Amino acid sequence: MTDDDLIAAARKAAEQSYSPYSRFPVGAALRFADGSVTTGTNIENASYGLALCAETVAVAKAMAEGMRGGLEAVAVTGPGDMPITPCGRCRQVLNELAQLGGTDPEVLCVGPDAVQRVKLSALLPHAFGPASLT
Ligand code: THU
Numbered sequence: 813m814t815d816d817d818l819i820a821a822a823r824k825a826a827e828q829s830y831s832p833y834s835r836f837p838v839g840a841a842l843r844f845a846d847g848s849v850t851t852g853t854n855i856e857n858a859s860y861g862l863a864l865c866a867e868t869v870a871v872a873k874a875m876a877e878g879m880r881g882g883l884e885a886v887a888v889t890g891p892g893d894m895p896i897t898p899c900g901r902c903r904q905v906l907n908e909l910a911q912l913g914g915t916d917p918e919v920l921c922v923g924p925d926a927v928q929r930v931k932l933s934a935l936l937p938h939a940f941g942p943a944s945l946t
Contacts, residue, residue, distance in 0.1 A: 815885065818843050819922050822887040825851035825866065833860055838896060839889045840866035842874055845882035845915075850874040867902035871909050881913015886932070887920040895923035903936040911941035 813821075818841045826839030831854050838854045852870025856863040867888060874883075886906060890896035898906065898919065910917050910932055919935060921928040933939070 813843060813847065813849055815887070815920060818849065818885060818887040819889065819920060819927070821849055821851050822889040822922065825853045826889055829853040830855045832856065837891055838866040840870040841887045842870050842883060843885040844879060845884055850877070850879070865899055865902045867898050868905045871905050875909060879909065881909070881915065883910045883913060883915050883917045885918050885920065887922060889922040893924060895921035895926070895928040897921045897928070897930070898935065903932065906932055907936050907939045907941050911939070911943055
């Protein structure tokens with residue numbers, strides 16, 4: 813799967829966004845070393861603060877299916893004029909899965925005109941993760 817395919821998968825996932833409060837549909841797609849892809853989208857709640865971000869949903873889906881590493885790339889798409897960079901909580905959630913497999917995934921922050929490519933370690937320097945507890 814190419815990066816363009818991964819971005820397309822994230823956009824497709826955003827079609828299922830449940831975001832009636834923000835009206836800000838976000839899509840995420842995770843690519844693993846074994847070639848598999850897991851997607852997620854944001855899921856909001858009438859209790860606004862309980863919203864689940866697209867990236868967090870994607871990581872939860874992947875881990876619930878047994879993934880414990882091999883995270884190579886992440887694509888994140890949104891509806892706005894700016895590339896979507898994962899929120900702080902999602903950076904931490906992505907870091908957990910990445911550190912388990914010892915990878916530093918590239919995060920494709922997709923905007924309307926360009927894709928900003930940033931390593932997760934650059935988005936979350938000096939990360940606290942599973943290795944910190946040993
Ligand atoms: N959102 C995500 O899904 N991912 C992010 O990294 C940033 C924000 C969602 C949460 C909420 O449903 C909407 O975007 C507006 O903040």
